[in-house]
Amino acid sequence: ACCFCWCCCCSCSWDTAGSPQPSRADRNTVPLPSPPGPGSAKPTPEEVRGWAQSFDKLMKSPAGRNVFREFLRTEYSEENMLFWLACEELKNECNKHTIDEKARMIYEDYISILSPKEVSLDSRVREVINRKMQEPSSHTFDDAQLQIYTLMHRDSYPRFLNSAIYKSLLQSVSRSSSES
Numbered sequence: 001a002c003c004f005c006w007c008c009c010c011s012c013s014w015d016t017a018g019s020p021q022p023s024r025a026d027r028n029t030v031p032l033p034s035p036p037g038p039g040s041a042k043p044t045p046e047e048v049r050g051w052a053q054s055f056d057k058l059m060k061s062p063a064g065r066n067v068f069r070e071f072l073r074t075e076y077s078e079e080n081m082l083f084w085l086a087c088e089e090l091k092n093e094c095n096k097h098t099i100d101e102k103a104r105m106i107y108e109d110y111i112s113i114l115s116p117k118e119v120s121l122d123s124r125v126r127e128v129i130n131r132k133m134q135e136p137s138s139h140t141f142d143d144a145q146l147q148i149y150t151l152m153h154r155d156s157y158p159r160f161l162n163s164a165i166y167k168s169l170l171q172s173v174s175r176s177s178s179e180s
Contacts, residue, residue, distance in 0.1 A: 045173045052161050055153045059084075067169060071160045072152075079117040080148050080156070083110040087145040091138050103136035111144070119148055 043063040051058040051067075058064040069081045086106050093099050110119045111129055121129075125143045132140040160166055 042176075043169075043173060045170075045177045048170050048173050051166070055157045058157070058160075059149075067165065068152075068156075068160055071163050071165045072156060074163075074165070075156065075159070077156060079110060079119055080152050082117065083119045083141075084145055084148055084152070086110065087141045090141065093138055099138055100136050103133065103140050106141060107133060111141075119144070120151065121147055 043061065047061060047063070051061065051064050058068055065081065065085075069078060072078045072081050083106070086102070086109070090099065090102050090106060093102060107129070109115055109117055111121070111126070112118065121144050125147055128143050129141060
């Protein structure tokens with residue numbers, strides 16, 4: 001089992017070919033989304049209004065997640081969305097070696113107390129994760145992911161709906177639809 005150290009000095013930071021694996025600074029668990037370009041679909045006014053009806057609608061929408069993530073960045077809590085996205089990506093993985101590696105990266109990036117992107121979890125959930133990390137699976141972080149989802153829903157989401165970011169977007173899409 002890996003020691004989950006952050007220093008990259010032990011064998012867990014080396015792959016089977018003996019090559020060093022990328023350090024935390026060299027990698028992103030989840031690639032940053034590209035800003036909407038000329039070819040990307042702009043959310044409809046109905047979609048943007050729907051985000052105010054339900055947090056689930058916001059989180060199921062790629063455009064909604066991007067806007068919410070921008071808002072979280074202004075509140076210095078973007079790591080919550082990054083962690084949630086990394087867990088979603090892990091759930092879609094089938095390869096055992098890849099699951100082990102992604103789980104280790106998620107642990108180092110978001111669970112470790114040494115991480116600058118550590119998410120806020122209660123001690124019970126941390127203990128569960130530490131036990132599950134002995135044999136990681138695609139569902140190792142389910143309890144933690146639910147806790148962070150709930151935190152974003154109860155804490156950040158109401159402020160998002162009252163934010164200048166959301167109100168400006170809503171006004172922008174409403175104006176552009178009325179001009180059409």
